[in-house]
Each structure stands twice: as structure tokens, then as C-alpha cells.
Amino acid sequence: MSLEKVKDYFRQFGLEDRILEFATSSATVELAAEAAGCEPKRIAKTLSFKVNDTCVLIVAAGDAKVDNAKYKAEFSTKAKMLSPEEAFMMIGHAVGGICPFAVNEGVKVYLDCSLKRFSTVFPACGSSNSAIELTLDELEKYSNYITWIDVCKAWQEE
Template sequence: MSLESVKAHFKNWNREKDVMEFDTSSATVEQAAETIGVIPARIAKTLSFRGEDENAILIVAAGDAKIDNKKFRHTFHFKARMLSPDEVLEQTGHAIGGVCPFGLANDLKVYLDVSLKRFETVFPACGSTNSAIELTCEELFEYSSAIEWVDVCKGWAEEGEEEITAASSQS
């Protein structure tokens, strides 16, 4: 059901045929990167947190980024508390491993982390554990109806730059 809701969502931009479905799992950042053939950082992972009201908030971040609790609290003015797998499914309509900011079961607030901006394109999931779509950051912002870009992650700037630098020095 979830994959179909995402494809229906992408029909608004005539992009439903761009959703890739794989024979292998893309449920984790590492699996998705291996399946697609990109570095893990280019996987756009969607993290679900308890909002101040009854609805969750979604943060889409680079695959190598981790939530920085201090930055999160400073930005949103409440503590970062992730949802349980059952709550994620109830709030988003997507099971863990396929969570994305598209075709959602509820009208949730979506934020994009700046960790994604270092890439020309990224690969968010599409509602199942074996799907993804390649999007520019601008497309991701538009298609997810994101509210704004936020800086709530850590661990990506240094390592990400080192990885990119190391890759370019090997060429």
C-alpha cells in the first residue's frame, strides 16, 4: 500500500515512473547505497520524531548524518524523541526501512537537514524496503512540501568532506 501511495504522490509531477524498485533490500542506508551504487551519505534517510502536538515531525538527512540533540532542541524547542516502529507506521503510513516524506498517511511537518545540500542528487526511499527515487535537493524540498532547511545533525561535515576529498584524490 505504501509504495502505491508514494507513486500516486509523484503523479502530481509526472514522476511516478522514476520510482525505482529493486530485487534486493534498500531498507538501511548501507543496503540502499550498495543497491543503488552510491556512497551511503547520498541516501536521504527520513527520521520520525514526536512533535509538540499529536503529529510527528520528519527530518530528512544525509545517510552519514546523526541527530545532534542540542541542535535539535535549539531549533524545535523540545527534546528529540524518535517514534517507535508502530508509531512510525501509524503516523506516516510507511514501515521502517521505507519511510519517506511522500504519500504520507497524515499531514506531517517535514524538514530537510543541510547535510543533504552537499550533493547534486540524493536518494530517498519510496515507501517500501526496496524502492528509491533520485531527486535534486530542490525537488526533494518541493515534493516533500518541506517547511524549511534546518541544521540539526552532526558527524557529517568532517567525515563527508574527508570522504569526498579522499575520493577525488584517488582519481
């Protein structure tokens, strides 16, 4: 089970006890925010894409949407999200619980700058009823991210 993989991953850092398991679903931004007791924009959603034959994960704020022009400028291809079957095979987590932790080898993780507004965010932990509250420094460290990117829109505050 993916949640167990993520718990094992965080156990090596002594953080497995910080994983939140909910009695209700946290599979969408709205449900996750309700379960975690935070604003939807603080949910760090993990979006999965196929770039050539590689899986790319983009962790973005809950209120952000992928900007196709920015995405194409960053990755030199159109944004093509993985199907649920591809996501499970390539990442090792099912849709609704996809996260940047304990992923399969070869998966590339990027963090979108839409997250930089927050001191802490809530990414999922491999299941559709889990999350963990992390600082941005912790998210960087434990996601094994490649770099910060700017591929989202609709999140900038007026």
C-alpha cells in the same frame, strides 16, 4: 501498500517511472546505497520524531547523525524517535521505507542542511526496497518541506 501510495503521488507529476524498485532490501543506509549504486552519504534518510503530539520528519544525509543539542534548540524538546507502530500510524509508511512523500495529513517535513553537499540524493519511496533520485530542488518541491534546518552532526567534511 505505501509504495503504491508514493507511486500514485508521483504519477500526478509524471515521475512515477523514476522510482527505483530493487530486488534486495534498501531498508538501511548501507543497503540502499548498495542497491542504488551510490555512496551511503547520498542516501536521504528520513528520520521520524514525535514533537508534542505531532509527527516530524527530518530528511538527512546518510552519514549524518542527529545532534541532540541542535535538535533541542530547533524543536524545544528532546529528540524522541517514533516506535515502528507509531511511525506507521502517524506517517503511513513502515520503518525501512519511511519517506517524505505521500504522508498522512499533519506530518511536518524538514530538510537537514547535511544534504546540501549533493546535486542529487536518494530518498526511499514508501517500501524497504525502493528509492528515487532527486535533485535538491525536486526534493524541496515534492516533499512539501517546511524549511531547511541544521540538526545533524558528524557529516561535515574535514
